[in-house]
Amino acid sequence: xxxxxxxxxxxxxxxxxxxxxxxxxxxxxxxxxxxxxxxxxxxxxxxxxxxxxxxxxxxxxxxxxxxxxxxxxxxxxxxxxxxxxxxxxxxxxxxxxxxxxxxxxxxxxxxxxxxxxxxxxxxxxxxxxxxxxxxxxxxxxxxxxxxxxxxxxxxxxxxxxxxxxxxxxxxxxxxxxxxxxxxxxxxxxxxxxxxxxxxxxxxxxxxxxxxxxxxxxxxxxxxxxxxxxxxxxxxxxxxxxxxxxxxxxxxxxxxxxxxxxxxxxxxxxxxxxxxxxxxxxxxxxxxxxxxxxxxxxxxxxxxxxxxxxxxxxxxxxxxxxxxxxxxxxxxxxxxxxxxxxxxxxxxxxxxxxxxxxxxxxxxxxxxxxxxxxxxxxxxxxxxxxxxxxxxxxxxxxxxxxxxxxxxxxxxxxxxxxxxxxxxxxxxxxxxxxxxxxxxxxxxxxxxxxxxxxxxxxxxxxxxxxxxxxxxxxxxxxxxxxxxxxxxxxx
Amino acid sequence: xxxxxxxxxxxxxxxxxxxxxxxxxxxxxxxxxxxxxxxxxxxxxxxxxxxxxxxxxxxxxxxxxxxxxxxxxxxxxxxxxxxxxxxxxxxxxxxxxxxxxxxxxxxxxxxxxxxxxxxxxxxxxxxxxxxxxxxxxxxxxxxxxxxxxxxxxxxxxxxxxxxxxxxxxxxxxxxxxxxxxxxxxxxxxxxxxxxxxxxxxxxxxxxxxxxxxxxxxxxxxxxxxxxxxxxxxxxxxxxxxxxxxxxxxxxxxxxxxxxxxxxxxxxxxxxxxxxxxxxxxxxxxxxxxxxxxxxxxxxxxxxxxxxxxxxxxxxxxxxxxxxxxxxxxxxxxxxxxxxxxxxxxxx
Numbered sequence: 001x002x003x004x005x006x007x008x009x010x011x012x013x014x015x016x017x018x019x020x021x022x023x024x025x026x027x028x029x030x031x032x033x034x035x036x037x038x039x040x041x042x043x044x045x046x047x048x049x050x051x052x053x054x055x056x057x058x059x060x061x062x063x064x065x066x067x068x069x070x071x072x073x074x075x076x077x078x079x080x081x082x083x084x085x086x087x088x089x090x091x092x093x094x095x096x097x098x099x100x101x102x103x104x105x106x107x108x109x110x111x112x113x114x115x116x117x118x119x120x121x122x123x124x125x126x127x128x129x130x131x132x133x134x135x136x137x138x139x140x141x142x143x144x145x146x147x148x149x150x151x152x153x154x155x156x157x158x159x160x161x162x163x164x165x166x167x168x169x170x171x172x173x174x175x176x177x178x179x180x181x182x183x184x185x186x187x188x189x190x191x192x193x194x195x196x197x198x199x200x201x202x203x204x205x206x207x208x209x210x211x212x213x214x215x216x217x218x219x220x221x222x223x224x225x226x227x228x229x230x231x232x233x234x235x236x237x238x239x240x241x242x243x244x245x246x247x248x249x250x251x252x253x254x255x256x257x258x259x260x261x262x263x264x265x266x267x268x269x270x271x272x273x274x275x276x277x278x279x280x281x282x283x284x285x286x287x288x289x290x291x292x293x294x295x296x297x298x299x300x301x302x303x304x305x306x307x308x309x310x311x312x313x314x315x316x317x318x319x320x321x322x323x324x325x326x327x328x329x330x331x332x333x334x335x336x337x338x339x340x341x342x343x344x345x346x347x348x349x350x351x352x353x354x355x356x357x358x359x360x361x362x363x364x365x366x367x368x369x370x371x372x373x374x375x376x377x378x379x380x381x382x383x384x385x386x387x388x389x390x391x392x393x394x395x396x397x398x399x400x401x402x403x404x405x406x407x408x409x410x411x412x413x414x415x416x417x418x419x420x421x422x423x424x425x426x427x428x429x430x431x432x433x434x435x436x437x438x439x440x441x442x443x444x445x446x447x448x449x450x451x452x453x454x455x456x457x458x459x460x461x462x463x464x465x466x467x468x469x470x471x472x473x474x475x476x477x478x479x480x481x482x483x484x485x486x487x488x489x490x
Numbered sequence: 491x492x493x494x495x496x497x498x499x500x501x502x503x504x505x506x507x508x509x510x511x512x513x514x515x516x517x518x519x520x521x522x523x524x525x526x527x528x529x530x531x532x533x534x535x536x537x538x539x540x541x542x543x544x545x546x547x548x549x550x551x552x553x554x555x556x557x558x559x560x561x562x563x564x565x566x567x568x569x570x571x572x573x574x575x576x577x578x579x580x581x582x583x584x585x586x587x588x589x590x591x592x593x594x595x596x597x598x599x600x601x602x603x604x605x606x607x608x609x610x611x612x613x614x615x616x617x618x619x620x621x622x623x624x625x626x627x628x629x630x631x632x633x634x635x636x637x638x639x640x641x642x643x644x645x646x647x648x649x650x651x652x653x654x655x656x657x658x659x660x661x662x663x664x665x666x667x668x669x670x671x672x673x674x675x676x677x678x679x680x681x682x683x684x685x686x687x688x689x690x691x692x693x694x695x696x697x698x699x700x701x702x703x704x705x706x707x708x709x710x711x712x713x714x715x716x717x718x719x720x721x722x723x724x725x726x727x728x729x730x731x732x733x734x735x736x737x738x739x740x741x742x743x744x745x746x747x748x749x750x751x752x753x754x755x756x757x758x759x760x761x762x763x764x765x766x767x768x769x770x771x772x773x774x775x776x777x778x779x780x781x782x783x784x785x786x787x788x789x790x791x792x793x794x795x796x797x798x799x800x801x802x803x804x805x806x807x808x809x810x811x812x813x814x815x816x817x818x819x820x821x822x823x824x825x826x827x828x829x830x831x832x833x834x835x836x837x
Binding site: 089187188268346 | 668
């Protein structure tokens with residue numbers, strides 16, 4: 001987990017004061033930092049608003065089709081930000097700068113809030129809201145004043161992930177011509193391979209990440225949860241829930257799909273006139289699609305398995321070590337993928353040469369990069385397990401294992417499933433680590449889409465983009481149908 | 491108590507189990523490709539900075555003669571981090587600057603003379619550490635609806651004209667732009683280059699993330715002109731057809747820095763245990779047949795050997811161009827260029 005941090009320290013230690021001075025202490029660095037902070041702030045606030053609203057829609061507003069809707073609403077997470085940025089600038093020439101960057105990143109990020117929030121909401125009953133209603137609150141006020149605070153840990157955790165993503169992303173803002181702080185890092189890897197400069201910038205990001213993680217931890221504080229038996233919340237078909245979700249899906253999924261279809265239409269290189277041409281295309285796409293699906297499922301499974309014990313370690317009881325471990329896990333997520341990937345190259349080729357360029361090491365890199373997206377939602381459900389519940393179970397003569405399996409795991413399950421879905425989607429679109437660490441010959445939809453895009457083969461890239469959206473919706477449908485159950489229909 | 495036990499126990503057992511399970515078969519594959527087994531049957535590992543779409547068919551073809559397993563879209567930065575432990579035998583680079591960076595780090599082996607002598611003198615590396623494979627020219631892509639071909643300047647100094655304020659696009663973080671700036675420094679000296687860059691930035695050029703977006707925005711009329719490499723336009727024509735592409739190319743002339751001719755090239759890693767075979771691979775890249783591939787619409791570059799002519803309409807033949815004379819080895823000083831770009835505030 002600390003691989004990127006060790007690597008950064010090793011590389012940054014090569015810098016002398018003059019280097020740091022010329023790189024950091026100049027007006028441009030300050031301007032870029034302001035850019036990134038503004039962007040990150042706007043994206044985080046918007047993602048929280050949209051994510052919470054959609055979580056309400058998904059758990060209270062749809063009587064039917066919930067797993068499908070959740071999958072559709074999660075789909076934007078699987079679309080790399082540079083692809084949606086590309087689509088927006090091509091569909092609407094001149095749409096660029098701060099508003100475009102905010103739109104592109106918000107669409108890529110709100111599922112990071114939405115899925116944990118759904119997981120949290122699906123565990124909450126209606127008793128407290130009912131009480132509020134009898135005291136004269138409107139349904140909305142009751143939700144905002146009674147239920148929303150109970151989702152706080154989940155939403156804060158998601159918001160932290162969004163903020164970290166927003167400070168580390170480069171491709172999304174860059175393609176809509178908004179310069180983020182990470183431009184210095186990409187510049188360094190694009191030319192003289194000045195790894196020292198990249199590491200100095202990386203350290204700044206790591207410090208920001210730790211700051212954000214600590215802030216979130218302070219705001220979160222301890223929740224005092226009490227065990228309560230509640231009737232499941234009422235689920236009705238709400239027209240406004242359908243309408244709002246429809247708008248988000250239109251902006252986050254339909255527009256990118258239209259843009260991709262348009263590229264396919266414009267391209268001379270994709271022709272689908274005959275069955276044979278379809279078959280050729282399918283034969284070309286299949287290995288990449290299957291590699292993407294296999295890698296993301298394997299990685300999501302490993303991440304889930306590791307995150308589960310980690311979530312208990314960091315949240316119950318809360319210790320300084322736990323706090324440190326938790327904050328450390330966020331570093332990998334807050335750094336640009338290329339930095340994390342190079343750190344794995346640096347360490348991997350020296351310490352584990354036999355595993356270098358194997359699936360095992362690639363998956364290890366995915367763990368370092370994405371364990372926080374699974375840990376976040378999981379931890380918030382674990383935090384909400386009432387204190388003493390395990391002792392109660394033990395006094396009823398359940399053993400430690402039985403308690404874990406029959407009491408704790410079912411309560412933590414929604415968070416675990418939501419986190420697994422997030423990890424799966426994040427891995428599916430991952431680019432730099434896959435490019436550097438995948439076994440020879442393994443190509444994913446994301447790597448080839450990026451490569452074709454760079455060569456202006458937009459039509460073929462768009463085919464892969466569409467396949468990526470479809471392929472990643474499979475695990476999301478399954479996972480969301482598992483955790484979105486419950487709730488009584490009326 | 492159960493929390494800790496559960497935490498530590500399950501994480502260790504399950505994680506190791508799963509990692510080992512999915513690592514096994516691939517581990518064997520990798521060992522097979524990188525190990526130096528006996529003689530001719532070894533499969534080379536090629537790190538290619540160039541994409542599969544661009545050079546995949548050519549590498550596959552050569553692979554029948556010299557077995558090779560390519561890893562496309564690799565970066566020199568990865569080999570620099572791998573150092574002597576790199577599994578790569580060859581690195582096929584997008585740009586002379588990348589090869590220079592590896593050569594400067596002492597990671598490239600010296601090539602045999604018969605290889606270097608196959609390459610025209612102007613495109614040779616004097617250090618003998620890499621071989622140029624194809625050439626590309628820097629160009630100004632422009633929108634004929636906004637700018638008249640006749641009015642376009644013969645030199646990059648014409649881009650400093652206040653009439654072009656805010657209308658020229660460039661990609662400061664892109665490797666090929668940096669090579670252009672390195673060329674500018676070599677031709678006009680450090681002060682001359684700084685002067686041009688400062689005047690260029692004062693004319694408010696529009697910053698892009700790469701060459702693709704520049705080509706796109708000139709094509710849809712958002713941008714009047716942009717600095718890029720000629721083959722990006724060739725790729726756009728391949729993608730959409732000449733009729734659908736409204737932009738055109740303008741080549742600077744008379745040895746202007748803006749007319750820099752850069753090369754893609756390939757080098758053999760010093761750490762490779764299959765150097766002879768890797769040299770054979772390079773020889774295959776330099777045959778007239780292989781070189782003709784670079785001239786095809788799929789690559790759209792200038793071949794260095796043989797008589798193949800570029801098969802892209804609207805791009806002049808290589809002997810009609812008037813590039814500046816630059817020692818390609820010296821293009822490796824990208825660090826100096828980045829220092830200058832940082833100083834003037836472009837990056």
